[in-house]
């Protein structure tokens with residue numbers, strides 16, 4: 647096996663037009679300021695590998711964190727995984743893709759059906775092919791793309807010379823959660839199944855099944871995991887952060903379960919819950935109570 651000299655790797659990265667992710671020590675946070683970034687640095691395009699990029703723009707709301715999309719450039723068009731939360735924001739994504747390649751957008755995978763990832767879909771060019779899980783299509787109702795292809799388990803296909811797998815790893819954040827796996831690059835875009843340093847958001851979640859989806863992702867042959875919220879990380883950091891997220895989800899479920907077992911009523915449990923280090927994560931104040939309610943719902947057998 648021939649090893650590439652380290653210098654070559656550096657040169658390849660340095661020649662990239664978009665921001666390159668370099669192996670360096672980064673603050674483990676979803677907060678752009680704590681990360682050492684400025685609000686004016688966003689939206690931004692991050693070059694992940696030779697032909698895979700992410701696009702990070704701020705989520706609406708006072709607490710700043712990114713909604714992250716992925717796009718793959720091939721010789722026969724572009725595949726996009728997830729959009730942004732408004733037509734203006736998704737137009738930003740479409741324009742950013744046009745800066746990287748003249749290739750047209752051919753596929754859009756709706757990995758999360760939530761509005762912060764789909765409400766801008768009108769800005770994608772007409773004629774793009776949408777892929778969506780049946781549960782998400784139902785959830786979106788009249789907002790679902792009129793003609794879309796349903797993926798209920800897995801779909802593998804080629805675009806140009808690149809192979810793509812759209813996978814359902816199990817119910818997680820929405821119930822219709824799709825991921826995009828690129829086997830050549832060993833990249834897995836997990837959308838909202840992976841919230842990088844963002845408190846487990848459970849409004850429409852399946853808490854215990856979500857843990858199963860994360861375990862599946864961790865067993866796959868992946869070099870870089872990409873989150874649907876939070877920053878794009880380098881490979882080794884992305885693996886650590888996926889595991890950190892898995893631990894956070896486990897801890898939140900365990901704390902709500904402890905209170906449930908002790909017979910604490912849900913409104914009281916919300917006041918008593920102690921999420922430890924995770925109370926410092928982005929959105930903990932708004933999402934903590936929602937998580938407690940959802941875990942109670944599951945333990946009470948009310949989550950179908």
Ligand SMILES: [Zn+2]
Pocket residue numbers: 758760762763838874875
């Ligand atoms: Zn979201």
